[in-house]
Every structure is written in C-alpha cells, then in structure tokens.
Amino acid sequence: MPSVAHPPLKPISNNPHSPLYIGLMSGTSMDGVDGVLVDFSSSFPQVVRHAHLPFNEALKKTLIKLNYSGETPHELEIATTTAIELSHLYAQCVNQLKDPQVTIRAIGCHGQTIRHQPDKGFTIQLVNGALLAELTGIDTLCDFRARDIAAGGQGAPLVPRVHQAWFSTDHCHRVIVNLGGIANITNLDPHASVIGFDCGPANILLDEWIRHCKGVAYDKNGAWGRLGQVNNALLNALLTHPFLAIPPPKSTGREAFNLNWLLSFNLVHKLTPEDVQATLTEFTTLCVARAIQPLRGNLPLEVVLCGGGALNQLLVERLAANLPNVTLTSTDQLGIPVDQVEATAFAWFAMAFDQRIPGNLVSVTGAKHPVVLGTLYPA
Ligand SMILES: Nc1ncnc2c1ncn2[C@@H]1O[C@H](COP(=O)(O)OP(=O)(O)O)[C@@H](O)[C@H]1O
Ligand SMILES: [Mg+2]
Incomplete structure (x- = not known):
C-alpha cells in the first residue's frame, strides 16, 4: 500500500x-x-x-x-x-x-x-x-x-451515518461490512432503522499471527493462510469467545481479540503456523457470517465489503462460502474504493x-x- x-x-x-x-x-x-x-x-x-x-x-x-x-x-x-x-x-x-x-x-x-x-x-x-x-x-x-x-x-x-447516506437503497437490503482491524457491520434494511455494531475480529488476529510467526505486517491476499488446512477443534474453541454470544449493539477491540488470547489455546502450539492462519481466516469469516444471518428479512440481501480485509482474497472467498444466497460485492462497485x-x-x-x-x-x-x-x- x-x-x-x-x-x-x-x-x-x-x-x-x-x-x-x-x-x-x-x-x-x-x-x-x-x-x-x-x-x-x-x-x-x-x-x-x-x-x-x-x-x-x-x-x-x-x-x-x-x-x-x-x-x-x-x-x-x-x-x-x-x-x-x-x-x-x-x-x-x-x-x-x-x-x-x-x-x-x-x-x-x-x-x-x-x-x-x-x-x-x-x-x-x-x-x-x-x-x-x-x-x-x-x-x-x-x-x-x-x-x-x-x-x-x-x-x-459513527460510520453507519454515512453508509446510510451513500449506500442505502429502497430495492434491496444492504449490509455494509467494514473489514478493518475489527469487523463492523451497518444494517441498511429499508424496512427498519439503521443499526451498526462490531461483530468480531477482521484483520487483527490474521495480522498478529503472521507478524508473530514471520515478522511481516499482513498476509497479502491470504496467500499464506491458503497453504494451511482449517482445524475444526481450534475453530470451535475460538468460536466460544464470549463476545460472539452477546446480542448487538456491541463493540470490541484489541482488549478482547489479541495474540495473547490466541496463544492461550494449546492447539495453536501444536498445529503448523499455516493451519493456524487458515483456521483464523475461517474463524473471522464465521464471526461476520453469523452476525449477518439473523439480520435477514424478506428482501434479497447484498453484502458490501470495505476496509483492507476486502483485499484479502482468501477472506473474501471464505466469506462468500459462509454466506450462501447472498450477493457479495464491495464499495469499489458502489463508487468508493474499499x-x-x-x-x-x-x-x-x-x-x-x-x-x-x-x-x-x-x-x-x-x-x-x-x-x-x-x-x-x-x-
Ligand atoms: N492485499 C491485502 N491482502 C490481505 N490483507 C490486506 C491487504 N491489504 C490490506 N490488508 C489488510 O487490511 C489491514 C488494514 O485495513 P484497514 O481498513 O486500514 O484497517 P483499520 O481501519 O483497522 O486501519 C491491514 O493491516 C491488512 O491486514
Ligand atoms: Mg488502516
């Protein structure tokens, strides 16, 4: 960049x-x-x-x-x-x-x-x-x-205010997902008032793990994570994080999702680093997908990505796989680069x-x- x-x-x-x-x-x-x-x-x-x-x-x-x-x-x-x-x-x-x-x-x-x-x-x-x-x-x-x-x-x-002004439409239900360090969601359902909340980590854990293992800032295009296999035992353990069970509105940050939390899982020390990265990528996308599912109404759902995580191809692919029957797009298509x-x-x-x-x-x-x-x- x-x-x-x-x-x-x-x-x-x-x-x-x-x-x-x-x-x-x-x-x-x-x-x-x-x-x-x-x-x-x-x-x-x-x-x-x-x-x-x-x-x-x-x-x-x-x-x-x-x-x-x-x-x-x-x-x-x-x-x-x-x-x-x-x-x-x-x-x-x-x-x-x-x-x-x-x-x-x-x-x-x-x-x-x-x-x-x-x-x-x-x-x-x-x-x-x-x-x-x-x-x-x-x-x-x-x-x-x-x-x-x-x-x-x-x-x-604060950004839901502008997401609403710039991206809401009457003909479809849009959910804007900002994949920054933390993932946050703006729900633009034409039949409901706007809500926005943090749904979990986006790049924080992916960045911290690759930095810890390889000393680089981020997993470009998800290429490193793609070399690994998702480990279901670790994935299920990560999914027990108490923040994920709290109903929205809610917010989170580095205090809840960080390297020390990740290192507290024994499996992280036994798997290959690539398998951990693949598992973290899957975990991140599941946090987002599970936050979006309950927002669904009758209208077709369009999920619009922005933030640096939208440039991580593996993350986007896995998000698409975990969000069936959804049109997945990005703000690039709506006129503002991610x-x-x-x-x-x-x-x-x-x-x-x-x-x-x-x-x-x-x-x-x-x-x-x-x-x-x-x-x-x-x-
Ligand atoms: N090409 C890319 N491949 C994978 N990840 C990327 C790429 N470009 C940016 N990122 C991720 O996006 C992050 C920055 O996103 P950004 O939206 O600026 O977040 P924040 O708002 O938290 O600063 C980087 O730390 C990196 O994890
Ligand atoms: Mg940034």
Missing part, C-alpha cells in the same frame, strides 16, 4: 465555500494512515486523491502497548508525545493531498484510538489537533466521538461540523439525541 505521487489537480474551486475536505483515518489495524481529498459538491462524494502513509514498526509497537493500561512507563507523557509524532505523519499525508490551486475547507482527523470506554464516559484518540492545524494551515476537526458519549451514546460506530471509505467518512464528518449537521445516528450509538460531532482547531 505505498503512497503514490499525484499529478497536479485541476483547479476546482478557489472560494471560501469550496466543497473540498480532507479525511484522515487510522484504525485498529495500526497499519498507517489513509487520507483522502473529497469533493462534496454533488450528493455522492468524489474522492479526488488518496494517500496512505504506513506507521513504522516502533510507532506501531508503542501504539499497541498504549492500548493496555499500565504497560508503558510514563504512559501520560508517552501518549502525548506519540500524539505529536502521529500529527507530523498526518500532516505529511495532508501535504500529499493538498494543492496550492484549491482551497480546502477543513480536515476531519479521526486520530488513533488507544482506549474506548464509553461506559466510563471516555474515549481516547491520539492526535494533537492544534499542531495539525499549525502544520497544515487548514482548519482541523478532531475528537468526533466524545460529544456522542457525552449525550449518553457509545461514541461508536480502502478509502473510512477516511471519506471523516471528510464528511468535517463537512457536517462546518454545517452544524448532527453526525451521530442515535439508533446506532444509543445517544439521547443527535449532536454535532468534533472539536475545531482553527488554522
């Missing part, structure tokens, strides 16, 4: 009401930051540019440790300096996207989640918004989840803040009322 050099943009607009926004997303996979420059002048977003900057190994390690309380000495200071380091990387990403010819109204930056505890009233996404505004010279919005939590919501998931949907969502949240449009869907987050999301750092 290297970043690419782009040809200069055609001048689109150079007035203060320019509909161009930048979205920056770095998710639980901790693979890096995806940035997009988006034109919102029509009803469907047009991604004008995309850039991806990977996290280096040291940053990734620091971020993973910061997810667990007490693992990092001088945790407060390290979290704060890491937010500064991230903001320099985010600014580099913005530099690849911006163009002197055009005015960019604002940046919507999700930041890097290191804690999400809405039941205790807080969530932490690392980013130094003041610094990002200073480095880019562009109004910067961060901290999108806090306002929803303050209104009694879970602060997540690796750009989440960043485009945060460009939209920046625009929504600008226009003081509420960004939360109360049927999804459980907030008491709709609220405008984000904190503004003026340029």
Whole structure:
C-alpha cells in the first residue's frame, strides 16, 4: 500500500465555500494512515486523491502497548508525545493531498484510538489537533466521538451515518461490512432503522499471527493462510469467545481479540503456523457470517465489503462460502474504493461540523439525541 505521487489537480474551486475536505483515518489495524481529498459538491462524494502513509514498526509497537493500561512507563507523557509524532505523519499525508490551486475547507482527523470506554464516559484518540492545524494551515476537526458519549451514546460506530447516506437503497437490503482491524457491520434494511455494531475480529488476529510467526505486517491476499488446512477443534474453541454470544449493539477491540488470547489455546502450539492462519481466516469469516444471518428479512440481501480485509482474497472467498444466497460485492462497485471509505467518512464528518449537521445516528450509538460531532482547531 505505498503512497503514490499525484499529478497536479485541476483547479476546482478557489472560494471560501469550496466543497473540498480532507479525511484522515487510522484504525485498529495500526497499519498507517489513509487520507483522502473529497469533493462534496454533488450528493455522492468524489474522492479526488488518496494517500496512505504506513506507521513504522516502533510507532506501531508503542501504539499497541498504549492500548493496555499500565504497560508503558510514563504512559501520560508517552501518549502525548506519540500524539505529536502521529500529527507530523498526518500532516505529511495532508501535504500529499493538498494543492496550492484549491482551497480546502477543513480536515476531519479521526486520530488513533488507544482506549474506548464509553461506559466510563471516555474515549481516547491520539492526535494533537492544534499542531495539525499549525502544520497544515487548514482548519482541523478532531475528537468526533466524545460529544456522542457525552449525550449518553457509545461514541461508536459513527460510520453507519454515512453508509446510510451513500449506500442505502429502497430495492434491496444492504449490509455494509467494514473489514478493518475489527469487523463492523451497518444494517441498511429499508424496512427498519439503521443499526451498526462490531461483530468480531477482521484483520487483527490474521495480522498478529503472521507478524508473530514471520515478522511481516499482513498476509497479502491470504496467500499464506491458503497453504494451511482449517482445524475444526481450534475453530470451535475460538468460536466460544464470549463476545460472539452477546446480542448487538456491541463493540470490541484489541482488549478482547489479541495474540495473547490466541496463544492461550494449546492447539495453536501444536498445529503448523499455516493451519493456524487458515483456521483464523475461517474463524473471522464465521464471526461476520453469523452476525449477518439473523439480520435477514424478506428482501434479497447484498453484502458490501470495505476496509483492507476486502483485499484479502482468501477472506473474501471464505466469506462468500459462509454466506450462501447472498450477493457479495464491495464499495469499489458502489463508487468508493474499499480502502478509502473510512477516511471519506471523516471528510464528511468535517463537512457536517462546518454545517452544524448532527453526525451521530442515535439508533446506532444509543445517544439521547443527535449532536454535532468534533472539536475545531482553527488554522
Ligand atoms: N492485499 C491485502 N491482502 C490481505 N490483507 C490486506 C491487504 N491489504 C490490506 N490488508 C489488510 O487490511 C489491514 C488494514 O485495513 P484497514 O481498513 O486500514 O484497517 P483499520 O481501519 O483497522 O486501519 C491491514 O493491516 C491488512 O491486514
Ligand atoms: Mg488502516
């Protein structure tokens, strides 16, 4: 996923009401930051540019440790300096996207989640918004989840709001599945209100296992997992994870699905590493398929994939096999490349803040009322 050099943009607009926004997303996979420059002048977003900057190994390690309380000495200071380091990387990403010819109204930056505890009233996404505004010279919005939590919501998931706006149709029942570190689902049934929830791991375990065994970041196209055989005993043991039995709405993260949890199964130490990867791939797809089955109604069901996991061919094949009588497609077919949907969502949240449009869907987050999301750092 290297970043690419782009040809200069055609001048689109150079007035203060320019509909161009930048979205920056770095998710639980901790693979890096995806940035997009988006034109919102029509009803469907047009991604004008995309850039991806990977996290280096040291940053990734620091971020993973910061997810667990007490693992990092001088945790407060390290979290704060890491937010500064991230903001320099985010600014580099913005530099690849911006163009002197055009005015960019604002940046919507999700930041890097290191804690999400809405039941205790807080969530932490690392980013130094003041610094990002200073480095880019562009109004910067961060901290999108806090306002929803303050209104009694879970602060997540937020993207169902845009999945609904961009992908819902009257003629069929769509389920959007974002295969990031965690898999999350948006149910767009024309006869019901929108719901969204996390259904289990997507790339987290696949990435952690190949990293543990081979020192590489991810299983490209599922090629390594394809060499192994699914082990049913391990698969059934993994499927007893208590999170999977909780009815939605629900959310999860690295605290529930991680390498230590995987290593706690004896069989993992006896099978070939490839068999473990094949089993993890099957486990991941079953978590998604079993979450989707109960959502089925009378209308034909279309499952639309996005997120980096949609590029894992083995994962997609196994998902298709575990979801019979379903049309399986991806957001590529609906107009936004799979690796750009989440960043485009945060460009939209920046625009929504600008226009003081509420960004939360109360049927999804459980907030008491709709609220405008984000904190503004003026340029
Ligand atoms: N070609 C590919 N083959 C297999 N997996 C891929 C491929 N491209 C991306 N991925 C997976 O997608 C992950 C990144 O997905 P992403 O949607 O950015 O997740 P997050 O939002 O959690 O950062 C990578 O860590 C990797 O596991
Ligand atoms: Mg990512």
